[in-house]
Amino acid sequence: GQNIDQPTEMTATEGAIVQINCTYQTSGFNGLFWYQQHAGEAPTFLSYNVLDGLEEKGRFSSFLSRSKGYSYLLLKELQMKDSASYLCAVRVPSGGYNKLIFGAGTRLAVHP
Amino acid sequence: EAQVTQNPRYLITVTGKKLTVTCSQNMNHEYMSWYRQDPGLGLRQIYYSMNVEVTDKGDVPEGYKVSRKEKRNFPLILESPSPNQTSLYFCASSWGQGGRETQYFGPGTRLLVL
Numbered sequence: 001g002q003n004i005d006q007p008t009e010m011t012a013t014e015g016a017i018v019q020i021n022c023t024y025q026t027s028g029f030n031g032l033f034w035y036q037q038h039a040g041e042a043p044t045f046l047s048y049n050v051l052d053g054l055e056e057k058g059r060f061s062s063f064l065s066r067s068k069g070y071s072y073l074l075l076k077e078l079q080m081k082d083s084a085s086y087l088c089a090v091r092v093p094s095g096g097y098n099k100l101i102f103g104a105g106t107r108l109a110v111h112p
Numbered sequence: 113e114a115q116v117t118q119n120p121r122y123l124i125t126v127t128g129k130k131l132t133v134t135c136s137q138n139m140n141h142e143y144m145s146w147y148r149q150d151p152g153l154g155l156r157q158i159y160y161s162m163n164v165e166v167t168d169k170g171d172v173p174e175g176y177k178v179s180r181k182e183k184r185n186f187p188l189i190l191e192s193p194s195p196n197q198t199s200l201y202f203c204a205s206s207w208g209q210g211g212r213e214t215q216y217f218g219p220g221t222r223l224l225v226l
Contacts, residue, residue, distance in 0.1 A: 004154075033214060042202060042217035043155070087154065091209070097162060098209035099170070102147075104154040 002026045004103035006088050011109045012078050020073045020106045022088035030098050034062050034073045035087040037105065043087055047073070075108075083110045114139045116218035118203050124224045125193055133188045133221050135203030143206045144186040145170070145215065146178065148199040155202065161186055193225045 004024045012018040024032070031050040035043035049055055049064035049071060061074040075082055085105040091098050116137045125131055137144065145160040147170075157170030161180040175197055177189040186205075190197060200222050204215040 008152075030210070031212075040220070042219050044217070045214040048212045048214065089155075095168065097160075097168075099145075099157060099160065100155075100215065102155040104152055 002090075002092065002101045004088055004090060004101055006086075006103040006106045008104070009107045009109070011111060012075075014078055014080060014110055014112050016078050017074065017076050018078060018108065020075070020086050020088075020108065022071045022073070022103060024069050024071075024088070024090050024101075024103075026069075026090050026092045026101060028093040029066060030091040030093060032062075032064055032071050033089040033091070033100065034060075034071075035089065037085045037087055039084070046086075078110050080110050080112070083108060114216070116203055116205055116216050118201075118218040118221050120221060121219060122222050124226065126226050127194055128192050131190050131193060131223075133190075133201060133203075133223075135186045135188065135218055136184050137186075137203075137205040137216070138184065139205060139207075139216070140183065141205035141207055141216075142183070143209055143215075144180065145204045146176070146186070146188050147202045147204065148172065148197075149202060149220075150199050158188070158201075193223075195225050197223065198225045199223060 034046040037043040047062035054063045059076045064071045087105045088103040089100045146158040147155040159178040161167045203218040206215045
């Protein structure tokens with residue numbers, strides 16, 4: 001089966017750092033994505049990991065450990081506009097192609 | 113501007129009345145996909161298409177149909193909508209399905225079936 005787990009909700013303070021975890025058990029692995037989704041809007045791409053280690057992109061970093069089936073998204077210097085849902089998605093092989101399996105998302109609320 | 117468009121954005125309908133949600137992309141992407149998003153369940157793939165005239169079922173295809181007659185368009189058809197198809201629907205497209213290639217999502221269609 002395919003399973004991706006993330007915390008449902010998190011809260012944090014403006015200016016702080018927050019880490020959103022994602023664990024996965026999937027049949028195959030061809031990469032992991034993080035998307036940001038503001039309420040009522042489309043998901044937008046944040047990061048991609050396919051090898052173990054940390055990928056840094058401005059205030060956002062994403063880490064992957066394939067042996068542990070684990071990733072996290074790190075958001076630094078939090079801003080109010082970072083209040084959104086964060087979706088973890090794993091690309092898996094399917095019938096000769098690839099497809100994305102999404103977690104249910106983590107809703108992050110940033111407070112002043 | 114590179115984008116994925118969907119129409120309508122909001123739709124209220126009644127059980128059994130056929131409807132079509134259109135999706136169009138202007139990026140010459142080969143891969144297109146439809147998802148539905150429900151609270152606590154995340155995005156689930158309904159159908160996908162690897163290219164013109166090539167479509168296949170995703171994880172939740174029951175009650176839906178698709179077609180891909182042109183590269184840019186990928187409509188979603190509900191022949192006989194039911195209340196359990198009330199959801200937020202997203203169309204997405206990408207060049208392919210490998211490497212760093214990410215999917216670009218349309219703005220979403222919120223559907224209510226009474």
